[in-house]
Amino acid sequence: MRIGxxxxxxxxxxxxxxxxxxxxxxGYAILQRITALSGGELEWSDGxxxxxxxxxxxxxHVRAEWRHSDTGRPRKHYRLTEQGAGVxxxxxxxxxxxxxxxxxxxxxxxxxxMRLAFGEV
Amino acid sequence: xxPETPRPAAPTPADAHGPGAPDELGALVASWRAWMQRDDAxxxxxxxxxxxxxxxxxxxxxEVGLHDDEAFLVAVKRLGAVDELSHEYARxxxxxLWKQLVLDGEAExxxxxxxxxxxxxxxxxxxxxxxxxxxxxxxxxGLAVALALGVGAGLVVTAATLVGADPAFFxxxxxxxxxxxxxxxxxxxxxxxxxxxxxxxxxxxxxGVVLNVFPWASLSAAQAFGGAVADTELLASLxxxxxxxxxxxxxxxxxxxxxxxxxxDFVRFSGEWLVYYVLIALxxxxxxxLTIGVFSTIDVDVAWFFGRWVLPCAIPGAVxxxxxxxxxKQRVIENIAPVLTKVFTPLFTIMLIALVVAAxxxxxxxxxxxxxxxxxxxxxxxVLGLLVYSYSSRDPLQRxxxxxxxxxxxxxxxxxxxVFVLVAMVGRTGExxxxxNKTASLGLNLILLVNLAWAAxxxxxxxxxxxxxDRLERWQTGYLPVYxxxxxxxxxxxxxxxxxx
Numbered sequence: 001m002r003i004g005x006x007x008x009x010x011x012x013x014x015x016x017x018x019x020x021x022x023x024x025x026x027g028y029a030i031l032q033r034i035t036a037l038s039g040g041e042l043e044w045s046d047g048x049x050x051x052x053x054x055x056x057x058x059x060x061h062v063r064a065e066w067r068h069s070d071t072g073r074p075r076k077h078y079r080l081t082e083q084g085a086g087v088x089x090x091x092x093x094x095x096x097x098x099x100x101x102x103x104x105x106x107x108x109x110x111x112x113x114m115r116l117a118f119g120e121v
Numbered sequence: 122x123x124p125e126t127p128r129p130a131a132p133t134p135a136d137a138h139g140p141g142a143p144d145e146l147g148a149l150v151a152s153w154r155a156w157m158q159r160d161d162a163x164x165x166x167x168x169x170x171x172x173x174x175x176x177x178x179x180x181x182x183x184e185v186g187l188h189d190d191e192a193f194l195v196a197v198k199r200l201g202a203v204d205e206l207s208h209e210y211a212r213x214x215x216x217x218l219w220k221q222l223v224l225d226g227e228a229e230x231x232x233x234x235x236x237x238x239x240x241x242x243x244x245x246x247x248x249x250x251x252x253x254x255x256x257x258x259x260x261x262x263g264l265a266v267a268l269a270l271g272v273g274a275g276l277v278v279t280a281a282t283l284v285g286a287d288p289a290f291f292x293x294x295x296x297x298x299x300x301x302x303x304x305x306x307x308x309x310x311x312x313x314x315x316x317x318x319x320x321x322x323x324x325x326x327x328x329g330v331v332l333n334v335f336p337w338a339s340l341s342a343a344q345a346f347g348g349a350v351a352d353t354e355l356l357a358s359l360x361x362x363x364x365x366x367x368x369x370x371x372x373x374x375x376x377x378x379x380x381x382x383x384x385x386d387f388v389r390f391s392g393e394w395l396v397y398y399v400l401i402a403l404x405x406x407x408x409x410x411l412t413i414g415v416f417s418t419i420d421v422d423v424a425w426f427f428g429r430w431v432l433p434c435a436i437p438g439a440v441x442x443x444x445x446x447x448x449x450k451q452r453v454i455e456n457i458a459p460v461l462t463k464v465f466t467p468l469f470t471i472m473l474i475a476l477v478v479a480a481x482x483x484x485x486x487x488x489x490x491x492x493x494x495x496x497x498x499x500x501x502x503x504v505l506g507l508l509v510y511s512y513s514s515r516d517p518l519q520r521x522x523x524x525x526x527x528x529x530x531x532x533x534x535x536x537x538x539x540v541f542v543l544v545a546m547v548g549r550t551g552e553x554x555x556x557x558n559k560t561a562s563l564g565l566n567l568i569l570l571v572n573l574a575w576a577a578x579x580x581x582x583x584x585x586x587x588x589x590x591d592r593l594e595r596w597q598t599g600y601l602p603v604y605x606x607x608x609x610x611x612x613x614x615x616x617x618x619x620x621x622x
Binding site: 026027028044045046047048050051052054055058069073074075076 | 166167169170171173174176177178196199200201202205206209210212213214
């Protein structure tokens with residue numbers, strides 16, 4: 001199962017902010033983390049992460065800094081700002097509302113309409 | 122930018138190197154960077170970040186057993202389509218599509234492209250790109266030095282006004298006071314060889330001595346700078362301005378003044394400099410008027426301050442600031458002079474054709490007054506300017522098109538009218554005799570006529586595919602010394618011949 005493009009785009013910001021809330025990180029590591037968390041199901045082309053990070057940096061949600069890896073490779077590290085933490089909290093509230101609504105219209109047993117749809121009645 | 126993966130320079134024989142050859146990966150990354158750099162929306166720092174990501178990905182893929190080149194291709198593929206990626210960058214950094222003048226020179230797009238750099242100022246630019254590590258006078262394309270020289274020029278002129286120099290002194294010496302600072306800026310910026318520096322300095326000394334030693338006739342009808350000046354004095358001063366400007370070009374070209382390309386660069390510089398100077402003058406004038414107006418509303422008169430201090434400082438200072446701007450934005454903004462040329466060549470051609478028609482219908486050009494020749498010199502200078510500045514930005518390999526045809530029409534029309542004028546004037550020289558003004562404008566007219574006639578001939582050959590574009594350009598750059606020679610004649614020969622009248 002691949003998640004649709006629009007949903008990925010909508011989820012990208014809260015997911016990235018959430019990962020940065022765990023501690024500062026850099027592009028490649030963020031992508032690795034997303035792959036690990038979603039079991040490979042939430043994916044987009046690697047490059048697209050960077051414009052997103054730059055937008056978050058521009059909005060002031062994250063702050064960036066150049067560091068060097070152990071092998072001396074230059075890396076741009078991103079860190080969540082206070083403002084970014086606030087945005088993350090807000091996004092989290094919105095997503096949990098959406099999640100609650102979805103879990104109500106899609107109860108675990110599927111609900112009466114679902115049972116109808118699957119011909120169980 | 123259709124392909125979604127960069128094309129590595131050549132299918133290198135990977136197996137010959139074996140996996141893990143570091144050069145091979147380096148070359149692949151370099152060609153990938155070169156490919157990505159074509160896009161304005163992605164700058165060097167972005168590429169550094171993406172490259173770091175790419176190498177991380179390659180490392181991970183190598184651990185599962187892929188060869189360098191395979192790992193690289195997979196990693197690039199996973200970055201995503203170049204189009205989409207650069208589109209996404211452009212959405213975040215839309216300002217990058219409007220090229221900016223970056224003062225610290227660090228984030229300048231394309232700064233890493235060595236091909237785009239002028240050879241002579243390479244070392245300075247590299248120091249520039251290093252940003253904070255460069256000493257302050259080398260940062261921002263040498264802004265500090267340009268400002269210091271500009272202040273110097275302003276102070277010299279202000280000092281001259283304070284010691285009460287008369288208007289004729291300023292007429293003769295305006296260029297002598299200001300242009301040495303511009304020449305000094307070029308010497309600092311382009312590092313010409315000592316012989317070129319001495320030649321330029323010698324020209325300044327010679328002109329300075331000649332203009333101030335000649336015994337100019339004191340009574341004359343001509344007016345300049347609010348005072349009386351002799352005709353030959355005025356002509357010599359104009360000649361001095363042209364000659365010294367061209368001589369500073371020797372400093373600009375860093376001693377390569379024989380090279381057609383270097384001369385064309387100076388021509389480009391001159392056009393851009395003029396545009397910037399006019400813009401600075403306009404904005405400066407508007408701001409001064411605003412300041413004076415605002416102060417006058419509270420009954421404080423600052424006009425004298427502007428007349429006495431700001432103008433004598435700002436007018437020479439802006440010469441240097443404009444020169445600095447031309448250098449600093451060379452790679453950043455589209456040149457403006459060629460754009461103006463493109464706009465005005467068709468309009469000016471129509472004007473000239475109308476003039477030909479009017480001259481033929483009226484047939485009274487023969488009776489026109491004495492100012493006609495000077496007016497026509499100006500017309501020819503404009504035609505020449507339109508021609509040269511369109512050359513300056515033309516791609517030499519481009520095939521002749523409609524614009525080149527319009528230029529030919531413009532040249533022919535200008536030549537036809539000029540022949541009318543010359544016939545009329547030469548016919549009446551017997552009547553009036555040779556005054557210095559008439560001789561000077563007649564000489565200039567002939568010089569321009571010869572230039573434009575041959576230029577028209579070459580243009581025709583170019584349109585018919587017989588002449589390479591290079592010949593047209595070389596003709597114009599090769600002609601520059603003629604202007605210098607005529608200007609020198611005005612300074613050195615005219616005054617004694619016409620008894621300093």
